Amino acid sequence: MYDPTVARLTYRALLGKRRALILGALPLLLIVISVVVRALAGADDQTAVDVLGGLGLATMVPIIGVIAGTGAIGPEIDDGSVVYLLSKPLKRPTIIFTKLIVAVGVTMVFSAVPMLISGFILNGNGQQIAVAYTVAALVASIAYAALFLLLGTVSRHAVVFGLVYALVWEALFGSLVAGARTLSVQQWSLAVAHKVSGGELVTSDVGLTTATIFLVAVTLGATWYAGQKLRSLTLAGEE
């Protein structure tokens, strides 16, 4: 199910110089802001939750997920070079699975690690906040990567749709319509984080059971469907 060559190629495509630049800049910014906030405000649990939740989990993780998830397959389909990969004697689901592993790995490294560092800078992991948000970022990485990888195989405008989901659905509708929060990767991962921290600061609108079922279902469903989609892929011309 896992092919090291495909993985190596995907890593190289994902961490090419400009992509690596923006992938690295976002986490760096989070850490810099944490340092500034700590210097300005001192160690405070609520502030830590605001920064890690509002900036980290709500904005940074989805954007890194979009870049890594769609970037793992989108450009190849876009410029047609995916046919060279598809013509190799590899099962299409294997290709998808390998790319998913790479995308998940990249998203985790660039989102969960800075989250942990920021958490420790902000309040020294008081009330398990740093660990809770790191777990949330890890869980969200898996779901986001699977979801956006699927988008990458379905549409040429995967990045736009991914961003619409992450920014408009989760952020805008999520804050206006309570029901939209049930269908939000961010809330599912927060439910897991809530269980880990056990505190009152990290909360979610979704129960742990619902969240786990949704997370597993979305990840598995998206991966399976992306594999199916790749089996019958047709290369269209520009637009």
Place this chain on the structure above:
Amino acid sequence: MAIDQPLVPQPGDQTRIHNIGYRNYDGPRLGRAYARRSLYSQSLRGAYGLGRSVKSKVLPMLLFVVMCVPAAIMVAVAVATKAKDLPVHYTRYAIIMQAVISLYVASQAPQSVSRDLRFKTVPLYFSRPIETADYVRAKFAALASAMFILTAAPLIVLYVGALLAKLDFADQTKGFAQGLVSVTLLSLLFAGIGLVIAAVTPRRGFGIAAVIAVLTISYGAVSTLQAIADAQNATNAIPWIGLFSPVTLIDGLQSAFLGASSAFPGGVGPTHGEGVVYVLAVLGLIAATYGLLIRRYRKVGL
């Protein structure tokens, strides 16, 4: 040049030049200004998907509708309830809808320039009479106009609605004019930032992600820091932090000079003195993006 070559063939050489009747073009040449205008109008149409496939019309049109519908609803409510004033100020509208505006510029800026880079058509443009500056000006103006249409249309809806609801004419016209100034600056600023980022990458998808990352992350970071400064009672720091993201720049500028109520935490916008810094920052950024684009196209145009 072969002019100095003797046309008399060498003995034994059978090479001849035959006149096979090709004609020179002697019609009117429309020139540089015409080429620039065409590039402008094509880019502007392209920003709304006109003259492109149905698929590429969907997103810009959808965003345009999403931009206007809340304004129409507000107007309907104001007319029906005979309100004394519109629920939202003209200047505030773009700040509320910033996610839509960001998505629009992120999706259309790469569409405008990245594909030219990717398919290496840029040198073809420069084989026409236009210069680097013409290309950059046409693209910049086209995207800024498209953004202006996107942001000014809901204001027009609000204004017409306000007049229909028989609100105070002078008051509404003043607010409408202030709103138009604010969205003009916003359009220029966002178009500049979007184009600079998009012109660096030939990958459309990556360009979109990069533009949206710059716009939303900077806003997220700035508003987080402002909220914390507000909680710490460091209200002096709030306007200075606001200088570091495009949305808060526009917000600060219009609350200093255009009579808008600030969306900053605590509702305290910059003073007139600080507002001057905001104006300089906005104009400086627009000029800087233009300069960067010229520099970039001097390289890739070859």
